Amino acid sequence: MIRFDCVSKRYPLEATAAVDDLSLHVRPGEICMLVGPSGCGKTTTMKMINKLITPSAGTITIEGRDSQALDTIALRLNIGYIIQEIGLFPHMTVAENIATVPVELGWKPARIAARIDELLDLVDLDPAIYRQKKPRELSGGQKQRVGVARALAADPRIMLMDEPFGALDPITRAKMQDEFLKIQEKLRKTIVFVTHDIEEAMKMGDRIAVLKAGRMVQLGTPMEILAHPADPFVSELIGGRQALKMLNLIFCDRLMRQVAVADRALGAEAALRLAAEPGAARMVLSSGGVRERFYVDGQSLELAGGDLAAAARPITTTMRPRASAQDALSEMFRTGDRFLFVEDDSRQIQGVIELEDLFRQVKGCEHAGQA
Amino acid sequence: MPARPRDLAWLGRLAKVAGFMALGVLLSVYVVEHPQDSLVARLVSYRKILALTGQHLWIVALSSGLAIFTAVPAGVLLTRPALKRWAPRAVSLVNIGQTVPSLAIIALSVGLLGIGARTAVIAMWIYSLLPILNNTLVGLDQVDPAITEAARGMGMTPGHVFTKVELPLALAMVMAGIRTAVTINIGSAILAAFVGGGGLGNLIIAGNNISRMQVLVLGAALPALMALSADAFFEMLEHRTRV
Numbered sequence: 167m168i169r170f171d172c173v174s175k176r177y178p179l180e181a182t183a184a185v186d187d188l189s190l191h192v193r194p195g196e197i198c199m200l201v202g203p204s205g206c207g208k209t210t211t212m213k214m215i216n217k218l219i220t221p222s223a224g225t226i227t228i229e230g231r232d233s234q235a236l237d238t239i240a241l242r243l244n245i246g247y248i249i250q251e252i253g254l255f256p257h258m259t260v261a262e263n264i265a266t267v268p269v270e271l272g273w274k275p276a277r278i279a280a281r282i283d284e285l286l287d288l289v290d291l292d293p294a295i296y297r298q299k300k301p302r303e304l305s306g307g308q309k310q311r312v313g314v315a316r317a318l319a320a321d322p323r324i325m326l327m328d329e330p331f332g333a334l335d336p337i338t339r340a341k342m343q344d345e346f347l348k349i350q351e352k353l354r355k356t357i358v359f360v361t362h363d364i365e366e367a368m369k370m371g372d373r374i375a376v377l378k379a380g381r382m383v384q385l386g387t388p389m390e391i392l393a394h395p396a397d398p399f400v401s402e403l404i405g406g407r408q409a410l411k412m413l414n415l416i417f418c419d420r421l422m423r424q425v426a427v428a429d430r431a432l433g434a435e436a437a438l439r440l441a442a443e444p445g446a447a448r449m450v451l452s453s454g455g456v457r458e459r460f461y462v463d464g465q466s467l468e469l470a471g472g473d474l475a476a477a478a479r480p481i482t483t484t485m486r487p488r489a490s491a492q493d494a495l496s497e498m499f500r501t502g503d504r505f506l507f508v509e510d511d512s513r514q515i516q517g518v519i520e521l522e523d524l525f526r527q528v529k530g531c532e533h534a535g536q537a
Numbered sequence: 538m539p540a541r542p543r544d545l546a547w548l549g550r551l552a553k554v555a556g557f558m559a560l561g562v563l564l565s566v567y568v569v570e571h572p573q574d575s576l577v578a579r580l581v582s583y584r585k586i587l588a589l590t591g592q593h594l595w596i597v598a599l600s601s602g603l604a605i606f607t608a609v610p611a612g613v614l615l616t617r618p619a620l621k622r623w624a625p626r627a628v629s630l631v632n633i634g635q636t637v638p639s640l641a642i643i644a645l646s647v648g649l650l651g652i653g654a655r656t657a658v659i660a661m662w663i664y665s666l667l668p669i670l671n672n673t674l675v676g677l678d679q680v681d682p683a684i685t686e687a688a689r690g691m692g693m694t695p696g697h698v699f700t701k702v703e704l705p706l707a708l709a710m711v712m713a714g715i716r717t718a719v720t721i722n723i724g725s726a727i728l729a730a731f732v733g734g735g736g737l738g739n740l741i742i743a744g745n746n747i748s749r750m751q752v753l754v755l756g757a758a759l760p761a762l763m764a765l766s767a768d769a770f771f772e773m774l775e776h777r778t779r780v
Contacts, residue, residue: 249687253687
């Protein structure tokens with residue numbers, strides 16, 4: 167989709183190259199994060215894609231064609247561009263801001279108006295309220311939503327995002343990241359995303375390119391980078407506690423095991439036999455095929471002589487499938503239990519996570535990273 | 538949604554414009570209807586005041602218009618990358634025009650161009666270049682480069698980046714420069730009378746010659762009120778263009 171081949175950027179009078187012999191292939195539909203400290207060349211790299219900066223050497227191929235041969239204006243109109251909140255035009259309304267690229271493309275007014283409303287809905291802003299507002303009347307998060315809507319206006323296949331959430335407070339930032347990931351799940355754009363925040367890179371990126379002084383020191387999935395940082399610089403960037411950070415990249419739906427179900431109608435003997443089967447140390451009770459919010463564990467069932475009703479305990483802590491393993495671990499510490507249940511959006515108990523599963527998963531990821 | 542102060546402030550400014558104008562009309566009516574003596578009565582009439590005011594406004598409009606149509610494009614050119622390095626030199630050049638007293642400029646122009654309204658217009662044009670040029674330069678310079686880069690990065694043509702982004706964002710500053718220039722010009726246009734250019738300065742000269750306070754005050758007060766009302770008017774425009 168976007169391919170850098172031995173791309174360098176040198177400025178006259180500067181001893182070191184801003185970008186030094188970079189080769190990178192951004193695949194269709196992925197979020198590729200460029201991460202590194204200020205001056206590492208990440209923004210320069212991004213700006214070479216939409217030709218705001220011209221490379222000194224090497225070629226950049228966009229959708230199979232050399233970018234230098236492409237018409238600059240046409241290329242930019244086909245790439246969504248998001249920068250920090252200051253990028254909104256302060257003298258234009260929200261609607262006019264979003265209409266920027268469609269107007270340049272010469273769309274009909276009715277089509278533009280419809281598209282504006284559609285996009286405002288997508289980023290969760292009520293068109294009737296926000297269409298006519300000026301950027302100064304918006305909060306930081308709202309400005310950013312408008313920025314996302316503006317970049318998506320002409321439905322580009324490629325998006326460039328330059329520290330889009332950098333100016334937001336941590337709570338709003340996390341919310342915007344989640345919402346953006348949800349939108350991306352639907353739209354599957356090819357995204358190059360610049361950030362200096364490694365946590366953000368881990369959370370948002372399908373792959374991360376770590377840059378240092380113009381050179382790419384490592385390229386890999388967040389898990390690969392956590393498991394095997396290429397050099398001390400990357401380790402330092404990650405900042406220790408790798409295993410705990412890996413837990414952030416594992417989700418409960420992948421971690422949980424299917425839970426065994428025991429119908430209340432089961433006799434004592436049948437219940438004990440069921441509990442003895444592998445993977446049924448903890449069972450959810452059900453009556454008439456409906457899962458209840460009660461469970462029994464093997465030990466207490468034995469003590470109760472197989473009486474399901476007597477051994478039953480209420481399920482108090484549950485996680486959603488999209489919660490991270492770190493959330494699950496934190497919840498276990500809070501309750502003091504070495505397990506918890508996972509429920510789906512309709513509050514049906516789906517599975518169970520044991521503390522050992524967390525250990526096993528992290529160990530497994532380290533090995534997978536090696537492969 | 539209740540109207541915010543910003544939405545209503547222009548009404549107050551409009552009232553100011555009208556108020557200063559009304560004061561000028563009242564003053565004229567008073568002098569014409571209650572002249573000090575027959576000499577004043579013969580000198581001052583509605584027709585005379587209107588004609589002089591018209592001349593005065595025409596001189597101001599012409600000189601300010603010329604200044605706007607030269608200084609704004611010059612300011613635009615001097616902020617383009619290719620010409621940017623000339624901007625300080627251009628500013629110091631027009632600065633010279635500003636530091637010489639306006640009377641001296643008019644007197645010097647007479648030497649070159651002879652007497653008449655044309656001389657006054659050209660002298661005042663030179664005199665009002667600086668505030669407009671300077672404000673155009675500052676206004677365009679202060680546009681956040683991140684915003685123009687965003688505009689370019691999104692695929693706006695260079696022409697559109699200028700007309701849709703840079704110019705609207707600089708407009709309030711440009712208007713402020715025009716406001717200064719016009720207000721000063723209304724005052725300096727009195728000097729046109731000294732080179733035979735007409736305008737309300739004629740009343741001051743006549744009032745002085747015949748030692749009649751009424752005429753003198755009328756000749757001084759009308760341009761002053763005109764300047765105040767123009768100032769309020771341009772303040773209104775300036776606030777409208779502010780982002």
